[in-house]
Amino acid sequence: MERRNEVAGWVVAGVVLCGLAGCGNGGDSNLPLLSVAATSAGPRADEVDAAISLSAAYLERQVEPDGQFVYWVHQDPDLEMPDKYNILRHAGTIYSLCMAYDLTGDGSLREPVRRTVQYLRQQAIGSVDGHPEMLAVWSHPQADTLTESRSAKLGGTGLGLVALLSAEAVEPGLTPAEELRSLGRFLLYLQKRDGSFYSKFDPALWGRDDSWNSLYYPGEAALGLVMLYQYDGAAQWRDSAVAALGYLARSRKDSSSVPADHWALLATEQLFLADEQLEPATRELLADHARQICRSMVAEQVNQPGSVVHGGFVTDGRTTPAATRLEGLLATLAWLPADDSLRAELELAVAEGTGFLLRAQVPEGEYSGGIPRSISTSTESSREAAVFNMRAEEIRIDYVQHALSAMIRYRRLMGR
Numbered sequence: 001m002e003r004r005n006e007v008a009g010w011v012v013a014g015v016v017l018c019g020l021a022g023c024g025n026g027g028d029s030n031l032p033l034l035s036v037a038a039t040s041a042g043p044r045a046d047e048v049d050a051a052i053s054l055s056a057a058y059l060e061r062q063v064e065p066d067g068q069f070v071y072w073v074h075q076d077p078d079l080e081m082p083d084k085y086n087i088l089r090h091a092g093t094i095y096s097l098c099m100a101y102d103l104t105g106d107g108s109l110r111e112p113v114r115r116t117v118q119y120l121r122q123q124a125i126g127s128v129d130g131h132p133e134m135l136a137v138w139s140h141p142q143a144d145t146l147t148e149s150r151s152a153k154l155g156g157t158g159l160g161l162v163a164l165l166s167a168e169a170v171e172p173g174l175t176p177a178e179e180l181r182s183l184g185r186f187l188l189y190l191q192k193r194d195g196s197f198y199s200k201f202d203p204a205l206w207g208r209d210d211s212w213n214s215l216y217y218p219g220e221a222a223l224g225l226v227m228l229y230q231y232d233g234a235a236q237w238r239d240s241a242v243a244a245l246g247y248l249a250r251s252r253k254d255s256s257s258v259p260a261d262h263w264a265l266l267a268t269e270q271l272f273l274a275d276e277q278l279e280p281a282t283r284e285l286l287a288d289h290a291r292q293i294c295r296s297m298v299a300e301q302v303n304q305p306g307s308v309v310h311g312g313f314v315t316d317g318r319t320t321p322a323a324t325r326l327e328g329l330l331a332t333l334a335w336l337p338a339d340d341s342l343r344a345e346l347e348l349a350v351a352e353g354t355g356f357l358l359r360a361q362v363p364e365g366e367y368s369g370g371i372p373r374s375i376s377t378s379t380e381s382s383r384e385a386a387v388f389n390m391r392a393e394e395i396r397i398d399y400v401q402h403a404l405s406a407m408i409r410y411r412r413l414m415g416r
Contacts, residue, residue, distance in 0.1 A: 002367070018185045019246055043409075052104070052408055053104070054361060055100075055400055059400055067117070069116065071085050074394060075362070075395065086135060087156060091162065091163040102170075106144060117163070128152065135186060136157050152185070154190050157187055161228055164179075191221075196251075225240050225267075226274055246286070262324045264290075264293065265293060265294070265329075265332055268335075294329055294346060311353045318373060320373075327402060372393050373395070
């Protein structure tokens with residue numbers, strides 16, 4: 001899609017982006033400097049701060065006494081949402097709450113993090129038959145109503161590690177170190193020699209299952225492994241993450257179109273921040289892969305100045321496709337050199353995309369801080385359009401989680 005030629009000015013400032021597993025509110029002064037925005041294309045710092053506070057408070061209100069989130073609501077009180085739950089989205093939402101704590105130091109977020117971590121550990125983490133040295137995050141009908149049978153998904157354990165390790169930066173010791181390592185061993189068990197993974201483990205069938213592939217699971221697993229490497233320094237976690245990202249990079253290298261794999265971009269960022277001694281050829285391979293994904297993402301951005309969907313990434317106005325892409329673009333900006341030819345384009349994209357998210361956020365009332373499924377409705381008269389419009393005002397925890405994570409990353413880029 002054609003983009004504007006003008007790019008707002010950017011200035012260099014001495015601000016670091018803290019990786020959640022590597023720093024808390026104190027930060028690590030050895031992390032790389034970023035260039036930060038001073039642009040009229042995006043929202044002001046105070047606007048982003050207010051939006052972050054609203055969405056963090058929304059998620060905090062959704063935490064029930066047992067640590068489960070209120071998963072799904074609708075702004076129309078006459079519409080009752082199905083009684084469903086997804087443990088992967090539970091883990092992802094913990095991740096964003098920890099990011100909010102890391103940015104703001106808001107002590108009120110500590111208790112929600114404790115309770116949601118406890119729920120994850122008690123309701124979803126369990127042993128792996130025949131492998132006493134391993135633990136996995138299990139999707140089962142009691143904790144994950146979107147699944148019909150007990151299985152351990154690659155992405156579930158990957159995101160489980162991301163959540164638990166993020167929570168360690170909020171309150172060290174919430175999860176025993178050996179439990180974290182046992183989850184890491186399960187990810188290694190699911191990895192093949194070429195760096196790819198089995199997507200799940202189903203004990204009722206044949207164990208490791210690669211009959212289907214998930215776009216996001218490998219990146220989620222790689223991010224969890226890099227964070228585990230940051231936590232205990234064991235090279236096996238780093239090596240597994242490098243193999244996973246290397247496989248993705250090689251498999252997509254000659255593709256003219258690549259999927260919007262934001263989790264791979266987040267894992268690449270953390271790997272680059274965690275391992276300055278990464279072999280140059282490997283770093284180049286992974287950096288080129290990240291640029292390839294980013295170019296594909298930016299090409300999809302909606303360029304309709306004056307329209308409510310301007311700055312989003314799908315013309316129907318859905319918010320999560322924008323939020324996830326922004327997470328990935330912002331993760332890449334954390335390490336992309338200041339003189340890289342792609343940088344100016346990404347800076348403009350994230351400024352306009354963040355503006356889109358802020359316009360979508362519910363500003364006040366019972367659902368203030370929530371992020372609806374879509375910022376707009378369809379004018380078509382089809383049945384599909386009617387269903388889309390009915391769902392436009394629903395708010396699910398992952399819609400808010402991804403938007404909050406993106407806004408926090410954008411605020412980090414602007415500087416504190």
